[in-house]
Amino acid sequence: MLQESLETVRKNIDNACQRAGRDPKEVTLIAVSKTQPMEVLQEAYDLGVRVFGENKVQELTSKIESLPSDIEWHMIGHLQRNKVKYIAGKVALIHSVDTFRLAEEINIQAKKRGIIIPILIEVNVAEESSKFGIHVEDTLELVRQTSGLDGVSIKGLMTIAPYVVDSEENRPIFHKIKELSIDIQRQNIHNVSMDILSMGMTGDYEVAVEEGATMVRVGTGIFGERHYNN
Ligand SMILES: *Cc1c(COP(=O)(O)O)cnc(C)c1O
Secondary structure, eight states: OOHHHHHHHHHHHHHHHHHTTGGGGGGGEHHHHHHHHHHHHHHHHHOOOOEEEEEEEHHHHHHHHHHHHTEEEEEEOOGGGGGGGHTTTTTTEEEESSSHHHHHHHHHHHHHTOOOOOEEEBBBBBOTTTOOOOHHHHHHHHHHHHHHHEEEEEEEEEEEOOEEEEEEEEHHHHHHHHHHHHHHHTTTTTTEEEEEEOOOOOTTTHHHTTTTTTEEEHHHHOOOSSOOTT
């Protein structure tokens, strides 16, 4: 089951790359394992998965402690400032930085540990009021401000597109954030790269890849329904 869905997702990514004339090596599949029990993550690990995404700090840290140390963990969910200290130095990338105050706290925790923490700026491209993320027009300013913090390193942008039945509806959103990342790249800001574009989930990752995603975050497409009662 898990093996089959993994293979399907990987094949779909490869096909989307082919349609877009991209190299599949440019796209990292993040297995979003939130609410899934440890055994399921271990099973995915045994099938070769090494990149996992989680959205809650406590769940993330307990999974980090229990699972093999060569896993690359991604924090993809909204992050409260008082919880940064629990994940600093333990995650490969924080996808969800949308305020300068959060970036400042990540910077403080990085400096305490003598490390540099890689981050993405989360952009609310669709401007859904229920979502986190900074608005498109404010993104460059946040990037500039954050670039002055030498304990963090901006690697790119992330967005969560709306839930839609027809994934084509999200194509303009993916296109818009790709353009934004190109615009920011052109500014040549010190300490800022736009190498990573984290976009696309189970319902729309193929369209996201066609539009330039370098990281897709797929949960239910790999693991099936989430287990919210855990
Ligand atoms: C849960 C989650 C995903 C994965 O969603 P699926 O639709 O299950 O693939 C991706 N990104 C974020 C930020 C999430 O919270």
